[in-house]
Amino acid sequence: MKSPKVTDIPMNNIVITAENDKLNIIFSGDVLGCDSAGAVQKIQGMLQSGIKQVVIKAEDLEQWDSSLLVVIYETLRLAQATKLKADIKGLPKNLRDLMQLAFADDRKPTHGGEDYSFLESIGKATIDSAKTVSAVFSFLKQTLSSLGRFFSGNSVMRGVDFCSALEDCGPKAIAIVSLISFLVGLILAFVGAIQLQTFGAQIYVASLVTIGMCRIMGAIMVGIIMAGRTGSSYAATIGTMQVNEELDALQTMGLSRVDFLVLPRIFALILAMPILTMLADIMGMIGGATVGVFMLDLPYEEYLKYTLNAFNLKNFLVGIFHGFCFGIIIALCGCYSGLTCGRNADSVGVATTKSVVSAIVWMIVTTGIITVICLELGI
Amino acid sequence: MKKAVKIDVKDLTVGYGDYVLLHDANYQVNQGDIFIIMGGSGCGKSSMLRVLTGLIPPLKGDVVIDGINMVSGAADKVQKIREKSGILYQSGALFSSMTLSENIMLPLQQYTDYSPATMRELASLKLALVGLTGFDDFYPSEISGGMKKRAGLARALALDPDIVYFDEPSAGLDPISSRNLDDLILEINQSLGTTIVVVTHELASIFAIGNNSIFLDAETKTILARGDPHELLKNPPNEAVYKFLTRGEKK
Ligand SMILES: Nc1ncnc2c1ncn2[C@@H]1O[C@H](COP(=O)(O)OP(=O)(O)O)[C@@H](O)[C@H]1O
Ligand SMILES: [Mg+2]
Numbered sequence: 001m002k003s004p005k006v007t008d009i010p011m012n013n014i015v016i017t018a019e020n021d022k023l024n025i026i027f028s029g030d031v032l033g034c035d036s037a038g039a040v041q042k043i044q045g046m047l048q049s050g051i052k053q054v055v056i057k058a059e060d061l062e063q064w065d066s067s068l069l070v071v072i073y074e075t076l077r078l079a080q081a082t083k084l085k086a087d088i089k090g091l092p093k094n095l096r097d098l099m100q101l102a103f104a105d106d107r108k109p110t111h112g113g114e115d116y117s118f119l120e121s122i123g124k125a126t127i128d129s130a131k132t133v134s135a136v137f138s139f140l141k142q143t144l145s146s147l148g149r150f151f152s153g154n155s156v157m158r159g160v161d162f163c164s165a166l167e168d169c170g171p172k173a174i175a176i177v178s179l180i181s182f183l184v185g186l187i188l189a190f191v192g193a194i195q196l197q198t199f200g201a202q203i204y205v206a207s208l209v210t211i212g213m214c215r216i217m218g219a220i221m222v223g224i225i226m227a228g229r230t231g232s233s234y235a236a237t238i239g240t241m242q243v244n245e246e247l248d249a250l251q252t253m254g255l256s257r258v259d260f261l262v263l264p265r266i267f268a269l270i271l272a273m274p275i276l277t278m279l280a281d282i283m284g285m286i287g288g289a290t291v292g293v294f295m296l297d298l299p300y301e302e303y304l305k306y307t308l309n310a311f312n313l314k315n316f317l318v319g320i321f322h323g324f325c326f327g328i329i330i331a332l333c334g335c336y337s338g339l340t341c342g343r344n345a346d347s348v349g350v351a352t353t354k355s356v357v358s359a360i361v362w363m364i365v366t367t368g369i370i371t372v373i374c375l376e377l378g379i
Numbered sequence: 380m381k382k383a384v385k386i387d388v389k390d391l392t393v394g395y396g397d398y399v400l401l402h403d404a405n406y407q408v409n410q411g412d413i414f415i416i417m418g419g420s421g422c423g424k425s426s427m428l429r430v431l432t433g434l435i436p437p438l439k440g441d442v443v444i445d446g447i448n449m450v451s452g453a454a455d456k457v458q459k460i461r462e463k464s465g466i467l468y469q470s471g472a473l474f475s476s477m478t479l480s481e482n483i484m485l486p487l488q489q490y491t492d493y494s495p496a497t498m499r500e501l502a503s504l505k506l507a508l509v510g511l512t513g514f515d516d517f518y519p520s521e522i523s524g525g526m527k528k529r530a531g532l533a534r535a536l537a538l539d540p541d542i543v544y545f546d547e548p549s550a551g552l553d554p555i556s557s558r559n560l561d562d563l564i565l566e567i568n569q570s571l572g573t574t575i576v577v578v579t580h581e582l583a584s585i586f587a588i589g590n591n592s593i594f595l596d597a598e599t600k601t602i603l604a605r606g607d608p609h610e611l612l613k614n615p616p617n618e619a620v621y622k623f624l625t626r627g628e629k630k
Contacts, residue, residue: 245472253486
């Protein structure tokens with residue numbers, strides 16, 4: 001008898017041997033956490049050298065886990081793909097059942113997982129953004145007609161909703177807005193002081209903080225805080241209503257979603273934002289004064305005098321106007337993201353992120369536009 | 380006596396954009412039926428319901444209710460029909476910022492001229508009808524899943540609808556609550572003569588309440604069978620329907 005050529009690869013109780021045109025895979029003892037990828041790779045390599053038959057033996061198998069299943073499953077698939085004969089001997093019944101399950105072919109994905117080529121994905125992205133633009137416009141149109149209904153007294157907006165929205169973005173936001181603006185005033189004064197010190201002109205810190213906070217910084221800080229705090233909560237609340245089919249219920253009841261959900265929130269923010277901006281201006285100036293009086297040792301009266309000199313009603317009103325615009329933007333971005341939210345929990349997260357990012361982007365754009373207009377008008 | 384046709388669905392194609400779930404469906408729901416829309420998960424039952432209730436437009440075809448074309452008819456007539464239909468959503472869809480009573484009063488405020496006191500009483504009555512006496516001032520977050528569905532049903536019944544639609548009423552309920560809801564559906568159907576359309580894949584429910592049905596199939600995107608579910612079980616027209624109605628037994 002010709003002695004067979006034997007290749008021996010012991011691997012955690014898996015022995016893979018090639019015997020003429022037969023590949024033997026023998027499992028024994030405990031096969032736990034074995035290197036299944038390595039084993040499969042070896043088997044794949046050996047199948048290429050004229051193998052006609054695969055024999056899997058597991059008579060002495062004791063304990064096993066999924067890593068064993070992977071080896072058997074992949075081997076059988078390889079054998080199937082190359083039309084090899086595969087024998088399985090002594091496989092425990094539960095393992096055989098599992099294999100049968102894995103090879104059952106009565107389930108197949110019906111749709112989804114589409115792959116797009118580069119050109120197709122560009123086309124798809126273009127169509128998607130066109131759809132988004134038209135959706136945004138239709139949302140704005142709905143909001144305007146909802147406003148029209150409100151002023152003609154036909155709105156289904158509930159006063160309670162407005163009050164609770166106002167409470168949420170008014171009194172409850174005071175603490176955080178005060179703290180942040182105070183700190184921003186502090187920082188402005190510090191940074192300014194270092195520069196102004198070189199000219200011995202520290203006293204102008206007062207003017208710097210006053211003009212900076214009133215004209216723009218107060219509104220911007222309030223805008224960013226409220227986008228993160230209130231805009232995102234609008235998106236999450238309305239998005240969750242989408243998931244819970246509450247938006248569907250509104251629609252089938254014939255109640256306008258915009259009247260019902262968007263209008264009270266816009267009104268609340270439009271009212272709250274200018275007031276919060278004023279608060280931020282004042283807190284920022286107090287922050288600046290803290291640095292000026294206590295750290296730079298500027299005389300209190302001097303500081304107050306320079307502050308009042310720098311204070312200018314026009315700047316102050318421009319700042320408030322920013323706050324007003326930011327209020328509209330935050331409310332619209334938050335509500336739009338919520339209304340266009342998908343129907344699973346995941347998409348609520350996406351909607352929330354979208355609301356904050358888009359609100360901040362549009363606030364910056366608006367600031368730019370207002371600045372240019374002010375420049376043209378010489379304000 | 381032949382019953383009057385309540386909902387007439389003609390050549391209806393349901394789907395989203397290019398993705399067709401069901402094409403050229405034709406069926407009728409008769410006055411007073413408890414009509415079951417059944418089929419496997421993801422075959423488009425909820426989407427079919429969304430088309431019937433006007434939440435999404437059909438890709439093609441018509442839905443005619445009481446002789447009014449709901450797809451292309453005049454808006455005010457369509458609205459009148461919509462007011463006369465109630466919907467119980469899969470999750471109840473109660474507004475979480477309102478009490479149960481306020482939830483039920485919402486459609487009343489929109490479409491009736493009752494005084495607030497009358498509305499409160501009507502809301503209490505509807506809650507009592509579904510077995511939630513005394514829960515008027517509870518918020519949805521304070522009651523169980525089964526109770527939420529019943530409260531949702533009370534809201535669906537607020538305007539004394541002619542048709543009530545249910546999306547998987549038994550989903551997420553224990554067997555007893557599910558049974559109770561079935562009994563409630565039967566009672567409403569019998570005492571008020573309300574036409575009822577139920578989307579479900581609960582066999583127990585299907586046989587307990589259904590007297591007419593269609594079976595949707597995801598693979599062929601068509602209606603595979605129609606009629607009384609009991610008859611379908613006795614004379615299954617094909618393997619898929621038989622398997623579905625017997626929980627997967629082979630013929
Ligand atoms: N808004 C949608 N846009 C695109 N596809 C959707 C949308 N809603 C549901 N689908 C798809 O339609 C199919 C059927 O959904 P559905 O009608 O909810 O099925 P069922 O209620 O029978 O389980 C699902 O595969 C789902 O992914
Ligand atoms: Mg469904």
